[in-house]
Amino acid sequence: MDKRYTLRRPGKISWVRGILSHGVYLPYRRLDLAAVAEISGGGGRRGHRTVASFDEDATTMAVEAGRASLRSGVPVEIDSLWFATVSPPYLDKTNAAAIHAALCLERGCPAYDTIGSVRGSMGAVRAALAQEGPALTVAADVRVGLAGGPDEAYFGDGAAALLVGADSDAPVLAEAGPWVSVTDEVLDRWRTPGDLGSKVWEERYGELRYVSSGVEAFEGVLKRAGLSAGQVDHLVITGTHGRACRSIRGRLGVPPERLVDDLAMQVGNTGAAHPYLLVSAALEKAGPGEVIVLLVLADGAEALVLNTTTAISDHQVRWPLAVQLAAGAPIGYGQYLAWRGLLAVEPPRRPEPARVSGSAAGRRVPWKFGFVGSRSEDGTVNLPPLTGELEGQPMAEARGTVTTFTIDRLSYTPSPPMVFAVVDFDGGGRLPVELTDADAADVRVGDRVEMTFRRLSTADGIHNYFWKARPLREGRA
Amino acid sequence: MGSHGIKDRVAIVGMSCTRFGEHWDKGLDELIVEAADDAFASAGLAKEDVDAFWVGTAQSGMSGLMVSRPLRLRGKPVTRVENFCASGSEALRQAAYAVCSGAYDVAVALGAEKLKDSGYQGANAFPIPSDGTNRTVTAAAMYSMIVPAYAERHGISVDEVKTTLARIASKNHHNGSLNPRAQYRREMTVEQLLSQPRVAGQLSIFDCAGVADGAAAAVVVRAEDALRYTDRPLYVKALSFVAGDGSGVTDAAYDYTTFPEVVESATDAYRQAGITDPRRVLAMAEVHDCFTPTELVLMEDLGFSSRGHAWEDIRDGAFDLSGDLPVNPDGGLKSFGHPVGASGLRMMFEAWLQLRGEAPAERQIATVGERKLALTQNLGGYPGEMVSFVSILGTEPD
Numbered sequence: 101m102d103k104r105y106t107l108r109r110p111g112k113i114s115w116v117r118g119i120l121s122h123g124v125y126l127p128y129r130r131l132d133l134a135a136v137a138e139i140s141g142g143g144g145r146r147g148h149r150t151v152a153s154f155d156e157d158a159t160t161m162a163v164e165a166g167r168a169s170l171r172s173g174v175p176v177e178i179d180s181l182w183f184a185t186v187s188p189p190y191l192d193k194t195n196a197a198a199i200h201a202a203l204c205l206e207r208g209c210p211a212y213d214t215i216g217s218v219r220g221s222m223g224a225v226r227a228a229l230a231q232e233g234p235a236l237t238v239a240a241d242v243r244v245g246l247a248g249g250p251d252e253a254y255f256g257d258g259a260a261a262l263l264v265g266a267d268s269d270a271p272v273l274a275e276a277g278p279w280v281s282v283t284d285e286v287l288d289r290w291r292t293p294g295d296l297g298s299k300v301w302e303e304r305y306g307e308l309r310y311v312s313s314g315v316e317a318f319e320g321v322l323k324r325a326g327l328s329a330g331q332v333d334h335l336v337i338t339g340t341h342g343r344a345c346r347s348i349r350g351r352l353g354v355p356p357e358r359l360v361d362d363l364a365m366q367v368g369n370t371g372a373a374h375p376y377l378l379v380s381a382a383l384e385k386a387g388p389g390e391v392i393v394l395l396v397l398a399d400g401a402e403a404l405v406l407n408t409t410t411a412i413s414d415h416q417v418r419w420p421l422a423v424q425l426a427a428g429a430p431i432g433y434g435q436y437l438a439w440r441g442l443l444a445v446e447p448p449r450r451p452e453p454a455r456v457s458g459s460a461a462g463r464r465v466p467w468k469f470g471f472v473g474s475r476s477e478d479g480t481v482n483l484p485p486l487t488g489e490l491e492g493q494p495m496a497e498a499r500g501t502v503t504t505f506t507i508d509r510l511s512y513t514p515s516p517p518m519v520f521a522v523v524d525f526d527g528g529g530r531l532p533v534e535l536t537d538a539d540a541a542d543v544r545v546g547d548r549v550e551m552t553f554r555r556l557s558t559a560d561g562i563h564n565y566f567w568k569a570r571p572l573r574e575g576r577a
Numbered sequence: 578m579g580s581h582g583i584k585d586r587v588a589i590v591g592m593s594c595t596r597f598g599e600h601w602d603k604g605l606d607e608l609i610v611e612a613a614d615d616a617f618a619s620a621g622l623a624k625e626d627v628d629a630f631w632v633g634t635a636q637s638g639m640s641g642l643m644v645s646r647p648l649r650l651r652g653k654p655v656t657r658v659e660n661f662c663a664s665g666s667e668a669l670r671q672a673a674y675a676v677c678s679g680a681y682d683v684a685v686a687l688g689a690e691k692l693k694d695s696g697y698q699g700a701n702a703f704p705i706p707s708d709g710t711n712r713t714v715t716a717a718a719m720y721s722m723i724v725p726a727y728a729e730r731h732g733i734s735v736d737e738v739k740t741t742l743a744r745i746a747s748k749n750h751h752n753g754s755l756n757p758r759a760q761y762r763r764e765m766t767v768e769q770l771l772s773q774p775r776v777a778g779q780l781s782i783f784d785c786a787g788v789a790d791g792a793a794a795a796v797v798v799r800a801e802d803a804l805r806y807t808d809r810p811l812y813v814k815a816l817s818f819v820a821g822d823g824s825g826v827t828d829a830a831y832d833y834t835t836f837p838e839v840v841e842s843a844t845d846a847y848r849q850a851g852i853t854d855p856r857r858v859l860a861m862a863e864v865h866d867c868f869t870p871t872e873l874v875l876m877e878d879l880g881f882s883s884r885g886h887a888w889e890d891i892r893d894g895a896f897d898l899s900g901d902l903p904v905n906p907d908g909g910l911k912s913f914g915h916p917v918g919a920s921g922l923r924m925m926f927e928a929w930l931q932l933r934g935e936a937p938a939e940r941q942i943a944t945v946g947e948r949k950l951a952l953t954q955n956l957g958g959y960p961g962e963m964v965s966f967v968s969i970l971g972t973e974p975d
Contacts, residue, residue, distance in 0.1 A: 457706035
């Protein structure tokens with residue numbers, strides 16, 4: 101066991117750290133990439149990519165993935181939060197602070213961003229493994245490529261979370277083994293801050309460099325783990341260079357059937373989130389006593405060995421990847437382009453929403469970010485919390501029923517019409533609230549809904565985060 | 578403790594109402610001057626004779642200066658009040674209490690709104706700095722929730738409710754077509770109304786009040802002084818105002834088929850005026866038809882129809898101009914549009930005309946004479962969280 105990944109406490113045994121829980125979040129919409137070429141004159145491909153809704157960003161999707169990982173019944177208090185993305189909604193300001201607030205983490209739990217590069221999410225896991233206590237790493241990306249280009253078709257949107265800790269916290273599902281890192285300053289893919297799309301160097305050059313770094317890291321990590329390629333049960337390969345990720349497959353000696361599906365046909369590459377997403381996919385499939393190797397090609401290579409434990413057999417994933425893959429609904433290419441700001445569409449002829457007051461929002465963080473209402477002495481649940489009522493009532497995980505609803509074609513929304521429902525929550529509480537991830541024609545009184553963290557609007561660069569309801573879809577535990 | 582009312586202690590002795598509509602050539606000042614001058618003339622007063630002013634506006638101006646400046650008032654108290662869409666009624670209420678208290682002899686209540694300068698269709702509220710969690714849905718959408726809820730509670734089809742709403746709109750369009758002060762003067766048939774595209778729930782644009790500029794005013798004095806100004810004053814029989822606690826928005830027991838604030842303010846007003854059977858004693862009612870389903874629910878909340886049966890009374894023409902209780906004989910918000918602060922006083926202006934027999938012959942209602950009372954009902958807010966005002970005015974003191 102590599103010393104760096106165990107913690108020694110005075111007078112106590114060393115705990116091996118690893119993954120306690122994991123969760124993924126795929127946005128609801130799917131773009132059929134065959135539709136691209138007709139409009140953009142080229143590009144697209146066979147298959148689909150995931151598309152973040154107009155009201156989602158990396159922060160909101162990270163919240164959803166974080167909730168998915170915490171929902172699996174692992175009773176831990178998070179000691180640190182790490183957020184990785186290449187599409188941060190804010191600079192200067194810590195994006196993870198909003199995730200921290202939405203997940204109702206303790207005030208003393210630090211929240212850090214590792215933003216800007218795909219490799220950053222690996223740094224976050226590394227930091228989480230080096231911490232004491234449970235650490236939540238979340239990664240999310242809204243990946244944009246210019247219309248008709250290869251990135252538009254190669255990318256996808258999504259989020260995933262890995263809850264890292266030791267058996268002293270909760271049963272470890274997969275222990276972290278050796279980690280080998282190769283850092284290589286290589287000009288292959290880059291994006292200037294403010295640009296919509298990335299640029300890439302001539303493909304063959306990056307491929308050679310990445311395959312070289314990847315083989316070095318992979319062979320190094322197997323050697324340190326005392327494993328042969330044939331003992332790898334699940335091989336996850338992802339990175340910034342699609343072609344390198346494909347061509348290295350045949351160089352590692354791992355049988356092709358042990359390669360974990362990179363979800364290119366259904367999701368696309370979700371940037372910083374993709375290593376977590378694929379590890380989560382591998383953990384969903386793995387049995388006890390199996391070896392997972394994660395190989396990430398990004399400015400060099402990262403290789404990590406994960407050894408699953410017997411605890412994985414009892415672990416219930418509450419919102420599995422397969423369910424989310426099956427749950428999507430199509431979005432037209434034009435709507436996709438409009439949502440990403442790549443097609444200038446006529447805005448609603450209504451005044452734009454005013455910017456959120458920072459101080460007003462600051463007084464109501466548990467409500468606005470955590471969806472915490474209040475409870476009266478007689479048990480009545482109040483949404484929003486009543487002034488003077490101190491008893492908090494967490495409602496983010498509550499489910500409800502649409503009592504009545506309306507379709508509003510007059511209200512300001514970036515994607516009309518607005519579907520607005522009166523939701524009565526199980527166990528009490530009523531809120532008139534916007535529905536999202538729903539087609540207006542399909543909404544019915546009596547529909548079951550759950551809450552989802554969204555970005556309502558942006559004004560003066562301030563993102564207005566709050567909650568919406570979305571239809572509860574089949575397959576959710 | 579108690580809400581005692583001021584029955585027969587205050588009278589309206591002069592009123593005015595501008596034409597409501599898109600006054601591209603008039604600003605707020607011109608509308609206020611026109612309404613004030615007409616009200617002064619109606620009561621045979623000069624502005625110097627008025628001791629105090631109240632002006633209701635939602636968001637067209639601030640402070641008493643919005644009246645004292647254009648009227649060039651010197652040394653007079655002017656108070657601007659705001660109470661959502663009931664701001665005009667609120668101005669009258671404050672002026673009436675001030676006169677009743679003896680603090681002033683003559684007070685003027687004004688209501689005015691200039692909506693058409695915003696550059697947007699529809700009325701848009703001033704953004705108050707907030708945490709961003711308030712709902713963003715439009716008023717039309719909130720009121721549209723009534724349609725399926727009413728159908729469900731009373732066991733009739735949504736189509737029947739839709740037809741009822743079209744009958745309400747058609748009636749009000751008809752009444753408005755006879756009124757030169759109305760914004761819209763076109764008849765609309767039920768069939769035409771039913772074929773309009775939907776904009777919010779089951780509602781079409783024709784289920785919504787229009788957006789208009791306008792102003793209206795009333796002169797109030799103590800009842801014992803009334804006959805010095807006019808031989809046909811309108812006595813204030815009841816003024817009631819209820820601001821709800823907002824619980825309907827979050828209370829699962831609320832079902833969007835009634836407005837508790839309206840029931841409460843109507844009950845209070847009927848008690849103040851000593852009315853037990855409003856359907857039989859009122860000559861007319863002006864009610865807040867901001868959206869057609871609002872008028873449907875109001876017929877029941879005001880006690881004109883029994884619960885669940887307003888749609889039948891509407892179908893049978895009970896509230897038509899020639900019905901047994903004409904509702905919105907001037908055309909209502911539907912025909913006038915809704916210059917927010919002016920609407921409450923516009924409603925009273927129709928009571929002023931009808932009860933005094935001054936409405937044009939084609940619009941004069943037949944119930945007046947035998948019946949001597951009119952009701953106005955003005956509300957603001959949404960189902961579940963609203964303010965409601967009810968007044969009862971009459972031609973004779975008890």
